[in-house]
Amino acid sequence: MSVLDTTDVLDVAGYAAAVRRSLADLGPEQVDDLTDDLEADLAEALDDERHVAHGRGVLEQFGPPVEYAAELRAAAGLAPAAAPTGRVRLFGDPVEDTRRLGRWALGRLRAQAWWAPVEAFLIALRPAWWLLRGWVVYQLVALVLGVSGWLPRNLAAFLVLVGAVVLSVQYGRGEWFRSRRVTWLAVTANVVAVLAVLPLLAGAHDRVAASESVYADYTAGRLSGGGGTQTIIQDKAVDGVVVDGMQVSNLFVYDAEGNPLSDVQVYDDRGRPVRTTFDNGFDQYWFPEATEPWSFVSRVDSDGRARWNVYPLQGAPTSEFTYDDDGLQVLPAGSSATTPPWPFAKAPALDAAPEATIGAEGPAPTPTSTP
Structure with missing residues (x-):
């Protein structure tokens, strides 16, 4: 007994x-x-x-x-x-x-x-909770600062995550935040972490289920100081434009003469706007000729609605953006959105009629007569 x-x-x-x-x-x-x-x-x-x-x-x-x-x-x-x-x-x-x-x-x-x-x-699971609590605090700080991503993508974000984990572990061990003058801060952070952990994990699960890691190699002359290959890891969303397994952030359109076109509205066969971004300007994008990431802004139609299918998308280096009272990224007064560098100044001109043969890659051979 x-x-x-x-x-x-x-x-x-x-x-x-x-x-x-x-x-x-x-x-x-x-x-x-x-x-x-x-x-x-x-x-x-x-x-x-x-x-x-x-x-x-x-x-x-x-x-x-x-x-x-x-x-x-x-x-x-x-x-x-x-x-x-x-x-x-x-x-x-x-x-x-x-x-x-x-x-x-x-x-x-x-x-x-x-x-x-x-x-x-x-x-027995306390140490795991200490680590998870630090990650939750990092995610909340990232949301306040408008930084996306479930794991750090730069040194500053990594240091924030490490600091949050250290604070969480030391509080869990009873080493720090023992003074009554600061204990309210640790208790408040713990309660907020408990309330936020499930929504954050649910969002992470949905994001992982709807995306996959894509590794894109490109040559960035300015980034490497004269040539080199840089590997970028990004999320490929279910929605968007994907070319060769890599999500496209912008579209550049040329006419039949190979001249670049601006303010081109693109729709699919059902009249739906073709969008390359679904973050409403919060995310950052790299491209070969940029020395820092860019963020894009939408165009406004005659009805006052934001349009994200007008190409090429315009924006500016992310460092030029500030935040308004609603936490949205905006360009300050005196700055305006511009078009990123085009892939090439002029595309090959089209001087032949569309090929009528399915699968043909060039002009059909001229038939020859036999004696």
């Missing part, structure tokens, strides 16, 4: 909860470490016939919960609990209220028989 299968199990649970309340000023990780398996230890001591106070109640045998908590503090080398100041607060402490709510919910769960193995499993 388990040591918890005794008539004192309710008293043990209540006593353990009171001990944890006496340790409430410590971080949740420290409370869990100090009171790990507390219920089992108390129940086993009550059931031990060799104990001097065997047969007595839990309070008689172990003393007031406050004193028991003080002994746990002393054994762990922690300072005694601060005495109450006696001041009356008009407004509650949101951090303490959150902890109190968490302790209440945890106490209700621990009263259920099925919760013990679940809690043990979740405790």
